[in-house]
Amino acid sequence: MALVELENVFKIYQVGDEEIRALDDVSLKIESGEFISIIGPSGSGKSTLMHLLGCLDTPTRGKITLDGIEIQNASSVELAAIRNRKIGFVFQSFNLLPKLNVAQNVEVPMIYAGVSAKERKERTMEALKKVDLENRAKHRPMQLSGGQQQRVAIARALINQPRIIFADEPTGNLDTITGDNILNLFRELSHQGSTIVLVTHNPEIAAVTPRRIEIRDGKISFSEDDRLAGTSLNK
Amino acid sequence: MILWNSIQVGFKQIWSHKFRSLLTMLGITLGVASLVAMAAIVNGMENGMKEGLIATGGLDKVIINDQSVPVWQEHLAQMAPGKTMQDVYALKNNATLLKRISPEIRASVRYVSRGDNRSRPSEVCGVTEDALFINQHEIAYGRWFTQMDSETAAPVCVIGSQIRDELFGDPNVIGEEIIPLGETIRLGEQLFTIVGMFQHYESEMARTERLAQKAALAKQPKVTRAFTNAVSQGSQSRTWGRPRGKGGGWAFDRKNSTIYIPLKTALIRFRMAENSLKIDDIDIQVKNYEEFEAALQQARNILMITHNRIEDFTFSTQETQSETIEQSIKNTRMSGTLIAIIALIVGGIGVMNIMLASISERIREIGLRKAMGATDAAVFIQIIIESVVLSTLGGLMGVAFSYGLVYIIQNVSTSNAPIIKPDALIFSMIFATIIGLIAGLYPALRAAKLDPIQALRFE
Numbered sequence: 055m056a057l058v059e060l061e062n063v064f065k066i067y068q069v070g071d072e073e074i075r076a077l078d079d080v081s082l083k084i085e086s087g088e089f090i091s092i093i094g095p096s097g098s099g100k101s102t103l104m105h106l107l108g109c110l111d112t113p114t115r116g117k118i119t120l121d122g123i124e125i126q127n128a129s130s131v132e133l134a135a136i137r138n139r140k141i142g143f144v145f146q147s148f149n150l151l152p153k154l155n156v157a158q159n160v161e162v163p164m165i166y167a168g169v170s171a172k173e174r175k176e177r178t179m180e181a182l183k184k185v186d187l188e189n190r191a192k193h194r195p196m197q198l199s200g201g202q203q204q205r206v207a208i209a210r211a212l213i214n215q216p217r218i219i220f221a222d223e224p225t226g227n228l229d230t231i232t233g234d235n236i237l238n239l240f241r242e243l244s245h246q247g248s249t250i251v252l253v254t255h256n257p258e259i260a261a262v263t264p265r266r267i268e269i270r271d272g273k274i275s276f277s278e279d280d281r282l283a284g285t286s287l288n289k
Numbered sequence: 290m291i292l293w294n295s296i297q298v299g300f301k302q303i304w305s306h307k308f309r310s311l312l313t314m315l316g317i318t319l320g321v322a323s324l325v326a327m328a329a330i331v332n333g334m335e336n337g338m339k340e341g342l343i344a345t346g347g348l349d350k351v352i353i354n355d356q357s358v359p360v361w362q363e364h365l366a367q368m369a370p371g372k373t374m375q376d377v378y379a380l381k382n383n384a385t386l387l388k389r390i391s392p393e394i395r396a397s398v399r400y401v402s403r404g405d406n407r408s409r410p411s412e413v414c415g416v417t418e419d420a421l422f423i424n425q426h427e428i429a430y431g432r433w434f435t436q437m438d439s440e441t442a443a444p445v446c447v448i449g450s451q452i453r454d455e456l457f458g459d460p461n462v463i464g465e466e467i468i469p470l471g472e473t474i475r476l477g478e479q480l481f482t483i484v485g486m487f488q489h490y491e492s493e494m495a496r497t498e499r500l501a502q503k504a505a506l507a508k509q510p511k512v513t514r515a516f517t518n519a520v521s522q523g524s525q526s527r528t529w530g531r532p533r534g535k536g537g538g539w540a541f542d543r544k545n546s547t548i549y550i551p552l553k554t555a556l557i558r559f560r561m562a563e564n565s566l567k568i569d570d571i572d573i574q575v576k577n578y579e580e581f582e583a584a585l586q587q588a589r590n591i592l593m594i595t596h597n598r599i600e601d602f603t604f605s606t607q608e609t610q611s612e613t614i615e616q617s618i619k620n621t622r623m624s625g626t627l628i629a630i631i632a633l634i635v636g637g638i639g640v641m642n643i644m645l646a647s648i649s650e651r652i653r654e655i656g657l658r659k660a661m662g663a664t665d666a667a668v669f670i671q672i673i674i675e676s677v678v679l680s681t682l683g684g685l686m687g688v689a690f691s692y693g694l695v696y697i698i699q700n701v702s703t704s705n706a707p708i709i710k711p712d713a714l715i716f717s718m719i720f721a722t723i724i725g726l727i728a729g730l731y732p733a734l735r736a737a738k739l740d741p742i743q744a745l746r747f748e
């Protein structure tokens with residue numbers, strides 16, 4: 055069974071009299087261990103899709119299954135638990151808490167998971183080692199470069215060993231070289247078995263991933279998988 | 290786990306906005322400080338009242354006071370006789386329900402002196418033996434006035450221990466007790482011989498304190514006795530802090546600086562210029578407390594005759610006195626508590642204001658925490674705890690502040706020292722905490738309801 059499965063999912067916003075179909079009848083499957091990018095122009099519905107996949111929101115209509123759990127009917131407490139244990143987020147603007155140091159930032163998801171202080175410490179250092187920042191544990195986010203901050207955010211996303219990681223424009227605030235470093239880190243994580251969904255408007259970045267899905271006006275307009283050796287399914 | 294972490298986050302949040310938090314806490318601090326200090330002051334007042342009641346006599350004591358004549362007798366006001374010895378004789382002969390009748394004539398003496406030492410008595414009173422019993426005096430040394438003293442208006446007096454302390458020396462300072470029987474002192478300009486001295490009156494607390502001090506003094510090496518006689522008014526035992534009366538309360542201090550002289554002596558030596566037999570006070574004591582009302586009625590009937598049916602007198606009982614005092618204490622407590630609670634509520638509004646400002650600054654943080662798995666409840670608890678930590682810290686500061694306030698009051702005033710009781714502390718801390726809880730409720734609810742997507746989009 056697929057790790058994530060969307061069946062005829064709609065997300066409709068009502069703004070005044072107007073009905074905005076941010077997602078319009080989307081069906082999609084993501085298998086465990088996949089490295090996939092969602093691409094499309096601004097306003098096409100990428101973030102909306104990611105929010106639904108990441109259990110930050112529920113669909114207007116349709117069925118979403120994540121790791122065997124149907125989330126369209128889940129309560130907010132259940133969704134919080136799923137986000138905490140099964141999902142990791144990486145954002146364009148890093149979203150680190152400025153008042154906490156690097157280690158404390160990485161610890162946050164474990165606090166909500168009820169992990170003991172001792173174990174938190176160990177796992178934090180392990181995760182920081184993975185992103186090559188173990189000697190920056192006591193630094194404040196402000197004292198780090200953009201690329202380093204994003205690596206802290208990745209460490210934080212990994213800390214509860216999630217089933218899937220969502221990265222929304224993770225290189226959007228970085229220069230090309232630093233951005234490439236971050237992409238390499240994702241690639242490495244993918245090799246180690248993580249399931250990663252990369253959201254971007256940039257085709258060059260999307261080219262990094264073996265599978266690409268393009269969205270336009272809330273619909274999947276194009277889907278491509280290098281592993282299927284150029285045999286385009288749609289179109 | 291999350292709770293402990295929330296408390297830590299709360300402290301961190303407060304610490305990272307030190308000045309703002311301090312200003313916010315100030316409202317709670319002042320509220321708690323005024324609540325605790327107010328309770329302490331009222332406790333002090335109550336204590337003073339109780340001591341006063343004990344020191345001045347029992348419930349069966351009644352004071353006959355002057356009063357302006359009633360309206361319907363106003364045309365007779367000129368003829369109102371006031372209190373005279375006639376009243377005393379009439380009561381003595383006819384008031385069968387009264388046990389004691391004590392007339393008092395006050396001598397207008399400001400200072401008593403001996404050599405260079407001066408002392409200010411609380412009262413110099415001409416009295417009969419009944420005064421001893423009604424006012425619960427105990428002669429420790431010497432004797433009471435003889436019939437001869439009274440009849441010849443002899444210049445003799447019985448003094449309180451504090452008069453002795455100030456004229457002859459305080460045993461706590463000079464290390465030995467002087468009993469000045471037979472010594473001569475001046476009451477105003479007139480020479481009087483001391484024939485007796487009352488015992489030293491003090492509260493339980495003052496007694497234990499004095500004995501402890503004495504024991505401590507005894508441990509120190511003996512100082513030279515050269516200054517035994519070099520006692521002056523200024524050399525009262527002075528310790529650090531307030532120059533406290535040695536009795537441990539105004540009522541005891543007052544009682545310890547009493548001077549009694551025979552009634553006739555007061556009349557002849559201090560009232561010669563006046564041609565009436567007017568007396569200042571008549572204190573009476575009923576025989577049987579069960580017949581209190583009847584005894585008062587009887588006394589009233591007798592006095593109505595001696596006063597030509599003009600009602601220019603009234604009875605003031607200890608009960609009515611303590612009732613009025615208690616009423617005024619109650620009022621003080623009520624208004625003080627009200628003001629303090631208003632201060633606390635204003636402080637609470639300040640806390641709510643700051644919490645609202647704090648969450649709107651942290652919309653992104655809250656959204657992020659939710660994205661990472663914080664439930665609505667966890668966010669709610671975090672904000673509530675921050676609010677409670679803020680107000681509890683403010684409350685603790687208020688408690689410290691109130692101790693300072695009470696210390697200052699203790700040093701400034703000599704009587705009715707305020708007393709901080711633990712129940713006032715506990716009550717005000719609980720109140721401050723509840724205020725923090727309530728103040729945090731609305732901000733916490735708003736934070737918990739934040740939509741993580743909107744919050745993360747927020748710049």
Ligand SMILES: Nc1ncnc2c1ncn2[C@@H]1O[C@H](COP(=O)(O)OP(=O)(O)O)[C@@H](O)[C@H]1O
Nearest residue numbers: 067069074076095096097098099100101102103
């Ligand atoms: N809360 C909302 N209310 C109304 N319209 C929304 C809301 N969120 C997103 N939309 C609309 O949905 C569409 C898709 O938005 P989004 O998923 O953010 O696009 P993308 O991330 O691809 O730029 C846009 O037209 C956007 O205006």
Ligand SMILES: [Mg+2]
Nearest residue numbers: 097100101102
């Ligand atoms: Mg977007």
